[in-house]
Amino acid sequence: MRHFTKKLKAVSLAIMTISMSAQSLAEDIAITGAKIYTMGEAGVIESGTVLISDGEIKQVLDSQRVPNGYREIDATGKVVTPGFIGALTNLGLVEVGMSAGTVDARAGAHPVSTVGAAYDVQYAINKDSTIIPITRIEGFTSAITGMSGTGQLFNGQGAIIGLEPGFNSTLKAKAYAHADLNNNGADRSGGSRASLWVALNQSLEEAGFAANYEFSPTKAWEGWITSADAKALAPVISGEIPLLVTANRAADILQALALKEKFANLNLVLVDATEGWRVAEQIAAANVPVILNPEDNMPSGFDHLGATLENAGKLHAAGVKVAIGMNTHNIRLAAQHAGNAVANGLPYEAGLASLTSNVASIFNVDNMLGSLTPGMRADLVIWSGDPLEVTEAAEVVIINGEEIEMTSRQIQLRDRYLNQDKSKPVSYR
Amino acid sequence: MRSKSSMRMLGVSLAISTLFLTACGDDKKAQQSAQDNPFPSTYQPIESKPVVITNVTILDGIGGKIDKGAILLEDGKIVAVGKSVKSPSDALEVDGTGKWVTPGIIDNHSHLGVYPSPSTHSHSDGNEMTGPVTAEVWAEHSVWPQDPGFQRALAGGVTSMQLLPGSANLFGGRSVTVKNLPNRSVQDMKFPEAPYGIKMACGENPKRVYGSKGGPMTRMANVAGYRKAWIDAQEYRKKWDAYNAALEEGKAGEAPKRDLRMETLAGVLRGDILVHMHCYRADEMAVMMDVMKEFDYKIGTFHHAVEAYKISDMLAENNVCSAMWADWWGFKMEAYDGIRENIPMVHNAGACAIVHSDSDIGIQRLNQEAAKAWSDGKRAGIDISQAEAWQWLSANPAKSLGIFEHTGSLEEGKNADVVLWTADPFSTYAKAEKVFIDGAMVFDLNNPELQPVSDFELGQTFLGGAQ
Numbered sequence: 010m011r012h013f014t015k016k017l018k019a020v021s022l023a024i025m026t027i028s029m030s031a032q033s034l035a036e037d038i039a040i041t042g043a044k045i046y047t048m049g050e051a052g053v054i055e056s057g058t059v060l061i062s063d064g065e066i067k068q069v070l071d072s073q074r075v076p077n078g079y080r081e082i083d084a085t086g087k088v089v090t091p092g093f094i095g096a097l098t099n100l101g102l103v104e105v106g107m108s109a110g111t112v113d114a115r116a117g118a119h120p121v122s123t124v125g126a127a128y129d130v131q132y133a134i135n136k137d138s139t140i141i142p143i144t145r146i147e148g149f150t151s152a153i154t155g156m157s158g159t160g161q162l163f164n165g166q167g168a169i170i171g172l173e174p175g176f177n178s179t180l181k182a183k184a185y186a187h188a189d190l191n192n193n194g195a196d197r198s199g200g201s202r203a204s205l206w207v208a209l210n211q212s213l214e215e216a217g218f219a220a221n222y223e224f225s226p227t228k229a230w231e232g233w234i235t236s237a238d239a240k241a242l243a244p245v246i247s248g249e250i251p252l253l254v255t256a257n258r259a260a261d262i263l264q265a266l267a268l269k270e271k272f273a274n275l276n277l278v279l280v281d282a283t284e285g286w287r288v289a290e291q292i293a294a295a296n297v298p299v300i301l302n303p304e305d306n307m308p309s310g311f312d313h314l315g316a317t318l319e320n321a322g323k324l325h326a327a328g329v330k331v332a333i334g335m336n337t338h339n340i341r342l343a344a345q346h347a348g349n350a351v352a353n354g355l356p357y358e359a360g361l362a363s364l365t366s367n368v369a370s371i372f373n374v375d376n377m378l379g380s381l382t383p384g385m386r387a388d389l390v391i392w393s394g395d396p397l398e399v400t401e402a403a404e405v406v407i408i409n410g411e412e413i414e415m416t417s418r419q420i421q422l423r424d425r426y427l428n429q430d431k432s433k434p435v436s437y438r
Numbered sequence: 439m440r441s442k443s444s445m446r447m448l449g450v451s452l453a454i455s456t457l458f459l460t461a462c463g464d465d466k467k468a469q470q471s472a473q474d475n476p477f478p479s480t481y482q483p484i485e486s487k488p489v490v491i492t493n494v495t496i497l498d499g500i501g502g503k504i505d506k507g508a509i510l511l512e513d514g515k516i517v518a519v520g521k522s523v524k525s526p527s528d529a530l531e532v533d534g535t536g537k538w539v540t541p542g543i544i545d546n547h548s549h550l551g552v553y554p555s556p557s558t559h560s561h562s563d564g565n566e567m568t569g570p571v572t573a574e575v576w577a578e579h580s581v582w583p584q585d586p587g588f589q590r591a592l593a594g595g596v597t598s599m600q601l602l603p604g605s606a607n608l609f610g611g612r613s614v615t616v617k618n619l620p621n622r623s624v625q626d627m628k629f630p631e632a633p634y635g636i637k638m639a640c641g642e643n644p645k646r647v648y649g650s651k652g653g654p655m656t657r658m659a660n661v662a663g664y665r666k667a668w669i670d671a672q673e674y675r676k677k678w679d680a681y682n683a684a685l686e687e688g689k690a691g692e693a694p695k696r697d698l699r700m701e702t703l704a705g706v707l708r709g710d711i712l713v714h715m716h717c718y719r720a721d722e723m724a725v726m727m728d729v730m731k732e733f734d735y736k737i738g739t740f741h742h743a744v745e746a747y748k749i750s751d752m753l754a755e756n757n758v759c760s761a762m763w764a765d766w767w768g769f770k771m772e773a774y775d776g777i778r779e780n781i782p783m784v785h786n787a788g789a790c791a792i793v794h795s796d797s798d799i800g801i802q803r804l805n806q807e808a809a810k811a812w813s814d815g816k817r818a819g820i821d822i823s824q825a826e827a828w829q830w831l832s833a834n835p836a837k838s839l840g841i842f843e844h845t846g847s848l849e850e851g852k853n854a855d856v857v858l859w860t861a862d863p864f865s866t867y868a869k870a871e872k873v874f875i876d877g878a879m880v881f882d883l884n885n886p887e888l889q890p891v892s893d894f895e896l897g898q899t900f901l902g903g904a905q
Contacts, residue, residue, distance in 0.1 A: 107770040108646060140768065307555045307798050308586055314898050338768040345806065348866035399806045399866050400813035419767070419777045423818060426747050426783065435748075 035064040035387075035410035039075040042085030043391060046358070048366040049380030053358075059089060061387040064410030069381050082405060082412075084391045090361060091381050092150025092388030092408060093344065093396075094368040096300050096334035097253075097280065100141060100154045101134035101170060103337060114337075116159045120235075124212050127237035128165030130155055131182035136175065140338055142417040145172040147341035148396065148403035150388035151180065151378055153368070155187060162198050162208055163188050166241055169374055171388070173408035180386075184372055186245045187253040190261055191281070192312050206264065213272055216242030248274035251371065253300070257283040258312040266295045278371055280335075281305070282324070284315035289327035298330035298371045303350035321363070322354020331355070332371055333363040348397030360397055386410075473696075477578060479628035481617055483876035488512040490525035491858060494534025499541035499832045499847035503825040509539055511854035514877040519848050537871065538863055541832035541847050542597025542855035543804050546714070546761050546839055547741050547794035551601050551624070552577050554585030555798065555894075565604035566611060570648050571667050573636060574698035575611035577603045583620040583627060584893040587798040592618050592881045592890070594802035595857035595870035598629060600839055602741075603637045605716040606647045608654070608663045610637035612702055613714060615839050619875055620892070633840040635738070636706055638664070640717035640726060641772045661725060668733040671703030678704065712738040712840055714761075718772035720748035727756050739838040741794065743784075744776040750787030759790035759838045763800070764807040764814075781808075781830060782815025782822055792838055793830040804831055809864035824864055853877075 038061040045054040051069050058074050060067040075081045099114035106112055113133035121127055134154065144152070155167025164187040171178035188194065188209060190202075198205040215232040219239035222230075230236040244250045252275055256262045262282055269275050279285065279299045285292055292299065303321040308314045321331050333350060334343030343364055351360040369379025377386050390396070391405040406413050428438045489511045496504040498519060510518040510525050518524070525531070552564035563580035566572040581601055591599065596618050603610035614624065615632035641657065649655035654663050677694045684690055705711035713730075717723050717740045730737045740746065743760035744767065746753060753760055762784070767776025785791040793808045795801035812827040836846025845853045854877035861868040873881035882888035 105768055105771055105774055108642065109771050304799055304802075306590065306802075308895065308898075310556045310558070313556070314895075339765060342765065345810075345866060349803070349806075352867045352869065397866055399809045400864055402813070402817060422775055423747075423777045423779050423783075427779075427818065 035061075037062045037067075037076075037079045038082060038407065038410075038412070039079040040082045040084050040089060040389075040391065040405075041073045041075060042083055043087045043089040045069060045089045045381065046091075046361055047381040048091050048362060049382035051381070056085075059381060059389065061389075061407065061410055064387055066381050066383055066385045066387050066389075068383055082391065084405070087404065088392040088394060088396060089381070090148075090390055090392065090396060091365045091379055091385075092390055092406070093148050093364040094334070094378060095144070095149055095152030095154070095336075095340040095343065096332040096364075096368045096371075098152045098154050098335070098340050099157055099337040100144065100152045100172070100340065101136060101138050102130055102154060102156070104135075104138055104140070114155075114157045116156065116165070118160060121237050122159075122161070123234045124163050124208070124238050125159035125161030125165055126163035126186060126212065126216075126241045127235060128156060128159055128163075129183065129241070130165060131168045131179060134168065134170060134179060136170075136178060139418040141172050142174075143338075143419055144341050145406055145408060145413060146403065146415045146417055146420070148344070148390040148392065148406055149341060150390070150406065150408045152340065153184065153372055155185070158189075158197075160197055162194070162205070162212060163238075163242075169372060169378075171386070171409055173411065173413065178409075180377065181372070181374060183241070183244070183250065184374075185251045185253055185278075186242060187255070187280070189255040190265055191255050191257045192310055194255065202261070202264075210271070212238070212242065213246060213268075215239055217246045217272065219243050220246055245276075246272055246274065248276045251276040251278045251373070253278045253280050255280040257281050257310075259284040259287040259315065261312065262288050263291065266291055266297060269295060269297075283313050283320065285329070286317065286320045286323035287315055289324050289329060292324065293328035298332065298367065299324055300332045300335065300368075300371065302335050303333060303346050303353065303355070318349065318353040321350035325355050325359050330367050330371070331359065331363050332367045333360075334368070344396050345399050348399065351397060357397075477576075477625055477628075479630040480623070480625040481619070481628055481630055482626075483514045484619075484878035484880065486511075486514065486874075486876075486878040488517075488526050488529035489532060489854075489874065489877070489879070490523060490529045491532045491534045491539055492522075494858070495538045495862075496848065497538065497540045497825050497828045498849070499828050500849070501823070501826050501829065503823070507539075509848060509856070511856060511874060511877045514854055516848055516850055516852050516854050516856070518850060532858065532872070534858060536861065538859040538861065538868070539848070540595075540828055540857050540859065540863060542845070542857055542873065542875065543595045543831045544835040544839070544841075544846060545591070545596050545599040545795050545801050545804060546739065546792055546835040547796045548591070548599045548601055548798075548801055549604065549796070550587040550591065550599065550798060550801070551581035551583065551585045552603065554582045555587055564602075565606040567606045567647055570608045570644055570654060570663055571699065572603075572607050572611050573609040573667070573700075573702040575603065576614070577601050577611060577637075578614040578624045578628070581614065581616075581624040581627075583622065583624055585620075586892045586895050587801070588618055588620045589890045589892060590798070591801045592873055593870060593883075595805065595859070595863075595873055596801055597855040597857070597873065597875050598836075598839075598841070598845060599801070600635060600714070600835075602635070602714060605637065605639035605643045607637075607639060608644050608660060609667060609699075609703070610639060612711070613637055615841065617875055619880060629839075629841060629844075631841060631844055633710060633712055634702075634705065635712045635714045635839070636702055638713060638715040640715065640722045641719060642770055643716070657722065661729065664726075664729055665732070667703060668707070668729075668735070671700055671707055672733070674700035675704040675707050706735050707733065709736065712736075712838070714739050714741055714838075716741045718742050718744045719775075720745035723758075724749060724752060727752065727758065730756075738840075739790075739792065742773075742796070744773050744780065746789075747777060747780045747783040748775075750784045750789050753784065754787050754789035757790075759792055759834060760784050761792040761794035761835070761838065762811075763796070764793065764810040778810070778814040779818045779820065781811035782818070782820040785822060785826075785830070786815070786820045790834050790837065791830050792834045794835070805859075805863040805868065806866060812864065824862075
């Protein structure tokens, strides 16, 4: 697994080097004086130095030191964290969702797939989306991105992307599969959990069979799922990539956990887990992490009656790894979501982990993202203060070793209208 | 207690009319009152002992801040606010050390009750999508007081709110302003002195909903639709004005036939009903302010107003409020130009800025929405104090709803709608600790008995609840 991602990283770095050959290589930077939450083995450093070289974290020191040739950024009194990771987004797959043309984050039925597992977002990612600069200037440096719906059982195969400028920043394609095992999922798969779960089991059984099957256009594949679906799901059965399952009520969560009895290698991740707090011990015992929105406390349906602000805190207390951040246009607000989880019982550092290291480990990219550890991709943020406070902000954002320009379409709109010169039409300002 | 006395008056006049059937003058009056106000408020404040909060940081909601101050609530009113206050011996004393007091939050854009939880199809009562002009429908006839969203909003310090029809229609219907103290009926919640509002909508929604159902299918047809309706309303108003003038002179002819749709629109033209208009784009708001002048009515508030920052000077000149989100954007084309500094930029131009939710989740932490806008403004060089900024949450929405005389600030004599926060409410970690409506403690973070539960949630297997 690790070997695989390392190789991918090497490939993407190679592409990066080629595409940027006209520019200088990433500069060496020393960030000094900040309180550093490494989210790795080095823990919290009250006032230290982060050294960045060749796009990687070179060293994290508990003292102030600027080696020769390093540009110093004085961050005295500030807070440094790893770049935040959007835990579940549609970034690059949508610009405007409603009545505004093609949205790659959703799809309808197509003969290539019976259950939606085969769809693959790696071909759809548009790094020119204005949402990406709007997101990265607020301290989000990478994201998990995938489809929100296919009208079928699975939401296709998602990807992990870096949010730096430039086209080639897919860190991992075919990074996970995702199925909705809640009221919505039931509605799309026959109208009942009684049909949904049979369809799910059938899909996974066939995919398990496909692992040892030589696909060939001259040989008939007579499974219910298409051969493309089967190929996409094979690494789910082997546990190579995680299977995300959205489940809300406690009974659905327990059904999801029981999948591991039948498919032993499943690398299961719960999404939402609205009533997860009721079965937190079982989730912890199954070693299944959860991606959730801690502000979701409305009994919005009959599978959400136990919704509570304390879900994240209670899951963590039971030993469940929690990640936070499900949105797209406002994935930047995940820091506020995590802050509210902290206000309702999640320990502070678990709040930071929910935006960084926990996301990275859930998606098997903790060898690259999510902590300030030597050798990791240099994604980090200097914050004006506590990043979970709604009144604080990212001041410097470094992605893949490069300090990004803190601008976006929104900043430019703001500045145009802060300009009070009315002598000319606005389009000349 | 205007509600009590008017209730008593109504009771008396009904009693008289029953006892003396010949007294047709009174009978007519009662009939008239039922016609003018057929669904009167039955709201009753909860009886309460005096409460004094001391050593507390106070934001008075109109720009003032008192460090280590005190506030006395008595007989449902704010009796004194200052460095120290004299309190009666039977007052409940609350030590506010390290805590903050503000006016209760007023959300002037909520769909609680009309789009309640659980959000089943059978509960979808907010948009009468059967025609683009439905000024005849009243949101209060859809409100389900057992929506568990009310209790969650209360835990976020919301003491009053406006419940609006949706935005599918050019004219969506009447809104209702309520105290956040749900009981058996919507009348039990109605803010006694609040005028009615009407929901109107610009832009994408009406054209999307009606584009294939006979129109409007364009923005130009939206505007034609408003203008046609106002022309009809002018005519209707004229007929009734003539009839009423004749009645005054004792020459009553036959009354024109009532038309509920026109009654609401004529109420707007008379200035009795406040206009709340869903409008995102600057250019559309500019057009609507011209329509408003053409027909001589007042737009009280643009809702959502995602591009208000582009025309903040025009909004100030026309004295129109903007009710906004801190940072929602991009979910449709007309929300594409949203920026995080919208609220402070509108405020900075001298226009009336309001933080609204339009969400059963957002309504639970409007203080954080204001905090984000405030700090984003500060970073863009717009320096507004926290005390000034709190106007976005209480005073300005109260003005937008026509209830500022009664609530929305911590001024002596006003309704004691007050929140005690565990910490600076501009922090993510602050929570509403105690919430008072008309002087009664109706929520307490530390006392389960003061954490109300709706009928819907009672007896469910597991209770998530406001916490």
